[in-house]
Amino acid sequence: MTNPSDIPTHTHHVQEINQKENATFDVLSATNGQVIAKVGVSSTEHAEFALSQCDALFKNRDRWLSLEARVGILERMVGIMETRREELAKTIALEGGKPLSDANVEADRAIQGVRKSIEALSSEAGYVVPMGMYANSAKRMAFTQKEPIGVVLAISAFNHPLNLIVHQVGAAIAAGCPCIVKPAANTPLSCIAFYNIAIEAGLPNAWLHVVTAANHDVASLLVKDKRIGFLTFIGSAKVGWMIKNQVHDGVRCALEHGGVAPVIVTNNANLTEASASITKGGYYHAGQVCVSTQRVFVDNQVAEAFIEQLTTHVKALKTGDASDPDTDVGPLIRPSEVDRVEEWVNEAINAGAIVSAGGKRINDHFFEPTLLINPPAQVKVSTHEVFGPVVCIYTYNTINEAIALANSLDVAFQAAVFSNDINECLHCYRHLAASAVMVNDHSAFREDNMPFQGLRSSGLSTGGIKHTIEEMQIDKLMVIKSDSLL
Structure with missing residues (x-):
């Protein structure tokens, strides 16, 4: 039986601001119900701090992470994750109850997922919009480029506590979006490990915030905030559709539910x-x-x-x-x-x-x-x-x-x-x-990387590393008018 002391120490590192008057909640082993860690309870003050930091970053376009910077961070994350693969797998098994053989597969998939984010960026491109076919568009040229959509709020699930974070948060890093993530209360340790790896790899602290809570109060406050530009939710249909009805007008949503x-x-x-x-x-x-x-x-x-x-x-x-x-x-x-x-x-x-x-x-x-x-x-x-x-x-x-x-x-x-x-x-x-x-x-x-999409009540939008990155970006158009053009 795995003991709490066997948890990799790096998974205990939590942002100090993440604690409300030193309040904590217990993370329990799914196998036997024993306490394996204590994690700080996020407060409304922490949620507001995370929102204000992410919003300020996104609004100041001079502080956006360049493509080169994002690729460098992701490449370093791959290297760190490879050295900690065994620890990450043990954490997945301990907190979520996934058999170790499958937890090892999840750890490998998570590493591959970060690699796939880099691959997606290597082929990321806008497109040329044809002009001059008719008189009203004569002497013009037009093209698009990719830009981040805004602050990402990621609400994740327990069943793939590391790989789903890669799909949601790793994609946000790749897309250039500041991100606030709320892992499942039952399995926060894998998310915290991923956060620490991202920061160690050079992601500025302000770009990623982990909100940990044993209840939904703080998440509800985040969901309703107009500073959120993109919501990604993985969980039950009942909660997902309820959340969609609470988000501010104009917020793009990606929901992933179940399929029977x-x-x-x-x-x-x-x-x-x-x-x-x-x-x-x-x-x-x-x-x-x-x-x-x-x-x-x-x-x-x-x-x-x-x-x-x-x-x-x-x-x-x-x-x-x-x-x-x-x-x-x-x-x-x-x-x-x-x-x-x-x-x-x-x-x-x-x-x-x-x-x-x-x-x-x-x-x-x-x-x-x-x-x-x-x-x-x-x-x-x-x-x-x-x-x-x-x-x-x-x-x-x-x-x-x-x-x-x-x-x-x-x-x-x-x-x-x-x-x-x-x-x-x-x-x-x-x-x-x-x-x-x-x-x-x-x-x-x-x-x-394949499209992963719930239909009907099973979800909204398309998942998969490449597709999620695309969902978190916009195609920004430039139209140039010049007498030098035909």
């Missing part, structure tokens, strides 16, 4: 590959992923064989301490989530769902990897994002029936289809209501 992700397995699928892939897609990080595979629609002709294979995989998963390299499924982020998942699973069972694996809580921190067969359409595991280690199997007779079921909810994010028939794959790609369709891969696949 559907996967279709046809009778032409390789069941061995499909069952192994869906096991990873459904139980990675105990299902606490916005595109986690949750609803699997299986052709009746192969359902029995597929369920048998998937059940074998699920029962073989090792649940336990996130710091154990052999752990497959870690804890849920807090005991209240175990209570909720237990309630939803019991509702489904009482309504007629068959339990093929799991189905019970282990203790206050863990829930068994669970596989439910044909839960009724109206129960919560069929209609809401579980955000827990639960996958549901539904059988179907025709591919169009499966697509209709997959599209039946007011969510749309990533989906997947398993089939060796290219026509079936293309048919699903065309007709599934999703921003991305994986073919012969699970719904939770993500490469950090």
